[in-house]
Amino acid sequence: MRMRTMILVGFIVLFAQQSGAQSPLRVLCSNGMKAVLEELRGRAEREIGRPLGNIEFNTSAAIRQKIQSGEPFDVAILSSDVLDAVIKDGKITAASRMDLGRSGIGVGVRSGAPRPDIKTPEALKKALLNAKSMTWVEVGASRVHIDKMLDDLGIAKDIKPKVVLTQGVDQSVASVAAGKTELLITLMSEIVPAKGIELVGPFPAKVQGYVSLAGGVSITSKNVEAGRSLLKILAAPSTAPIYQAKGMELITVGDVRPRPPAK
Secondary structure, three states: OHHHHHHHHHHHHHHHHHHHHOOOOOEEEEHHHHHHHHHHHHHHHHHHOOOOOOOEEEOHHHHHHHHHOOOOOOEEEEEHHHHHHHHHOOOEOHHHOEEEEEEEEEEEEEOOOOOOOOOOHHHHHHHHHHOOOEEEEOOOOOHHHHHHHHHHHOOHHHHHHHEEEEOOHHHHHHHHHOOOOOEEEEEHHHHOOOOOEEEEEEOOHHHOOEEEEEEEEEOOOOOHHHHHHHHHHHOOHHHHHHHHHOOOEEOOOOOOOOOOOOO
16 A cells, blocks of 8 residues: 555656646747747747747836736846846846847838838938827837937927827737828837738838847746747747848847848
C-alpha cells in the first residue's frame, strides 16, 4: 500500500512539473508591436514549447499602470522609454531588456478614400488644414511626435477643433473606417494591419518621429528562460521582413538611431 502511494505521489509530481513546463506565458504588449507579435506567435510557441496565452494589447502607458498596480506578467513589450521606466520601478529585470523594432508616424484614410499628398512638410500642412477631421490616441506613444510635428508646421491651434482624441487605437481606427473621421494619425505599424484603413504614407523626414519598442522579463516571473527565448525570437535577424511588412523595422544590435522612412 505504501509503495502504491509513493508511485501515485511520483506521478502527481511528474505531472505537475510537466504542466508547469507548459504553462502559458503572460504577455503584455504595446499596440505598436501587435501585428508583428501576432504574426510570429505560432513560431514562438513552437520554438519555446508553450503557448503565449491571452496576450493583452494596450498603450504602453496603460500597461505600465497595470504593472504598477501589481498585474502579474512574464514579458512586457513597451515603448523603450516606458520599458526603461518600468525597469527603474523594479518591475522588470534590467539584464533581460532587448530592443525589438521601431515605427515611424504615418497618416491613414478609410479604404478607397482619396489619399492626400503628404510627401513634403508643406503638402502635409496643407492636407491637415484641408481635412475636416482627424484622430489619434490621447496618451499613445506617438502623441509626443504628433504634437511636435504640428508645432513645427505652426498649425497646432488651427487644427485643434478638428481633432478627435481617443483612449485606444482601435477606437481611432473604427472611427476612420466608418467614415466618421477623415484622417488617422498614429504609428505606421498600427495603420498597416488595420482593417478598413489604408496607409497614405509616413510623415516627411523633416517632421518624422520614431517610436522604438523593447521587451523585458518580469522580475517575479517563474518562466524567465521562456520569456528570454520569446524576446530572442522577436529580435532574430530572420524576422526583419515581417517587421517591414507590418510597417516597422527591426532594430539590429548596436543600432538604435532613427532611420529615414523607406521611399
